[in-house]
Amino acid sequence: MNRFLLALIACVWLPSAMASPLYHASIPLDNGAQTSQQAAKKQALIAVLTKVSGQREVSDNPAVEQAQQDVDGFISQLGYGESKDQSDGAAQRTLEVGFDSQKIRAVLRQAGLPLWGSPRPAVLVWLVDDRDGDRQIIWEQSGRPVIDQLRDAAAIRGLPVLIPVGDFDDLMAISSSDLWGGFIDPVEQASQRYQPDGIVIGKLTEQGIRWQFFPDTSDMQSDQTRGQANNAQAMIDTIADYYAEQTGVVLDNDDERASLQIAIAGMDNGDDYVDLERTLAGLNALQQVHLAELNDDTLIFDVRLAASQQALINELTANRHIRLMTPQEREARTMAPAEEQDSTMLEDKSETAVSDTDSDKQTTELLFATPALTDSRDADSTDNQRLWFVWTS
Secondary structure: OOHHHHHHHHHOOOOOOOOOHHHEEEEEOOOOOHHHHHHHHHHHHHHHHHHHHOOOOOOOOHHHHHHHHOHHHHEEEEEEEEEEOOOOOOEEEEEEEEEOHHHHHHHHHHHOOEEOOOOOOOEEEEEEEOOOOOOEEEOHHHOOHHHHHHHHHHHHHOOOEEOOOOOHHHHHHOOHHHHHHOOHHHHHHHHHHHOOOEEEEEEEEOOEEEEEEEOOHHHOOOOOEEEEEOOHHHHHHHHHHHHHHHHOEEOOOOOOOOEEEEEEEOOOOHHHHHHHHHHHHOOOOEEEEEEEEEEOOEEEEEEEEOOOHHHHHHHHHOOOOEEEOOHHHHHHHHOOOHHHOOEOOOOOOOOOOOOOOOOOOOOOOEOOOOOOOOOHHHHHHHHHOEEEEEEOO
16 A cells, blocks of 8 residues: 555644634624623524534523523633624624533533534535426525525524525526426436535425425435425424434543444545545544554554444444445455455554544544554454444545
């Protein structure tokens, strides 16, 4: 394996210096009174806990109620801003509140609430309006109120949404009839340029909004759900609930967290290594990662968990490039003669540790140390503590 690629793994990822919107809330102020500001701080805390946990109702949790009483101790940034009132367009003063991510995670642990971390899946939303008798696609720059409503609803849940721009490429790729009919092939082709993780087709009628939701763009033919509601907020809530349930992890309160190995096979080129490193950096189920061994196209990591093994599996396989290895594939690999396995020694040493950052991306520290050669007599016991995955480009 090329040592240049190993150096690339060690260097490509750097934690973001930008403050994460997940830990920030903007709350309208009725007036400048101290009582109003204190109430706004508590509202901001609930808003952030809602986004970070992926749960709609958190305020009745005893740990959350206690945190509200001590809200000032959780704040890392405080300021003022302005926003437009949707009813009349007038400027309204807002309290801008940023919270300490470590302290927010501590509240989640105490409350038994999950952590829905980042990066989060980006959802492309196609909208077609049938309310005026003339079906039209609603583009990003259309100025229609539903676009702002959609964005506001997504911001409340911390869900990244994309709206098609409606340029020449879009106009040539898809029609309102394609969207209204829910025809997968043209929708899939027109969506490729945006590279979304999920796709929604929203159909606006006099009764509200109906939608088709494709949570995984790599499997649109078989994986889709339908729903209807009165407004865009309800549609976004349904989508956010789905992803939060799939990838949210309940953080472990036990200081003695489990350690095990994960092996990821199929790493064929530099782009794969870069993508894998970024994936590991965003996992909330991991507290620490240590690159222990290289065998041909397989990377083997020693890891310490911050949540359950199942939470780790759910987070990893939420990435479209990663799947669990089948028993047959695993057996074929473990039966390969030891002399045919080309174990590469790692000479470079780079150390980091998974820590909370304001970007909500845990700073995954890949510990590059010289790995010991695996004794074949210990293979069975080691394999029992190892989770096997396959990377598919």
